[in-house]
Amino acid sequence: PPRDIRGVIVHPGLLDRAAQEALVRDVRTLVEAAPLFRPETRRGQKMSVRMTSAGSVGWVSDRRGYRYEPQHPAGVPWPAIPRSVLAIWDEVAGVDRQPDTCLVNFYDADAKMGMHQDRDEADLRWPVVSISLGDEALFRIGNEERGGRTQSLWLRSGDVAVLGGEGRMLHHGIDRIRAGSSDLLAGGGRLNLTLRVAGA
């Protein structure tokens, strides 16, 4: 059954092994068209997570800041969001609107993501759907304001989270990956796919 952690709805093991393998194949094809890159923060620090996107726009970050752009940094359009990924949105998002972007995050054994809010989308009322594949990740959920108490939980391969309503504006991050905890990805690591409505 789904778990509700302060408005963050987690569906543990929603995706079976075959569905996870199919997603990994589709993401591999996507990454061939739009290679993973390491974004830089506004302060010029390379992030440890490697990223790319699919959809009509994709998330980029550099010294000019965080934003959605219609092209990969290499100057090519982002590939389409795979049908396999859109089908998961349709199953869990609960809204009559399709996402226009899918962010692909790849974590190697040492990657992490600091606490942040997702607020680069034009309308913050649309939910975000997150799909975890590969190694387990220690996910931390905070508050709408910075600081305060936090709750941690492990996200495992095949888990799907829906961040909507009360959960949408909470600070959150990935403290660490449990390297070697999954054999889904050859070479190890973790993939996280986040589907969003970025445009107006």
Ligand code: MD3
């Ligand atoms: C809670 N990614 O890409 S996904 C991100 O596992 C991001 O790669 C993490 O945070 C990852 O922005 C966490 C789960 C998630 C995504 C969006 C959220 C949790 C969220 C938005 C609001 C609250």
Ligand code: FE
């Ligand atoms: Fe986020």
